[in-house]
Amino acid sequence: MTLEYSKAVPFNGRGARALDVARSAFVGQSFEIVASSDYELRVKGPGISSTRENPLKGVSEAAFIVRPDSIEVKALLGGAEKMKRFLRLFPLCLFLFFMIVFGILAWSIPDLRHPWIFLIPALALSPWLFLSPLIARSIENRTRQAVDTLLSNMMLMGRDG
Secondary structure (H helix, E strand, O other), X not given: OOOEEEEEEEOOEOHHHHHHHXXXXXXXXXXXXXXXXXXXXXXXXXXXXXXXXXXXXXXOEEEEEEOOOEEEEEEEXXXXXXXXXXXXXXXXXXXXXXXXXXXXXXXXXXXXXXXXXXXXXXHHHOOHHHHHHHHHHHHHHHHHHHHHHHHHHHHHXXXXX
16 A cells, blocks of 8 residues: 545646746656656656655655646655655564574573563664654655645746746
């Protein structure tokens, strides 16, 4: 399941100029232009691999369509979804790794053969139970906000006058 996002805003202006704003924003972030005309722009994203990257990279595919009275955007937030999935699996995999390491240490060093030794990785990773969902939600919200900001910029730069 990929997150979907769509929005339409009223627009009276030059569609080609508005789409140029989106085109330059996406090209600057290494997106592939799939289709481009004076009334439509379709792009495919490279994906996001870090929370420090431009949140626009959370978009995996997007279509901007300029109609006579509005600009419509439909986007798949596949990059944001991929990061959310990673943030759900990362703490679990790290916990399993540390449990194996501490298990090997407890098996090979007799002084470490106490049940409480396994609390160390559990306690060290417990903040991720709260941080992962917060960071994942933040990535999704930042991606949606980036698309909204781009849409606002398109409206402003494309208006007549």
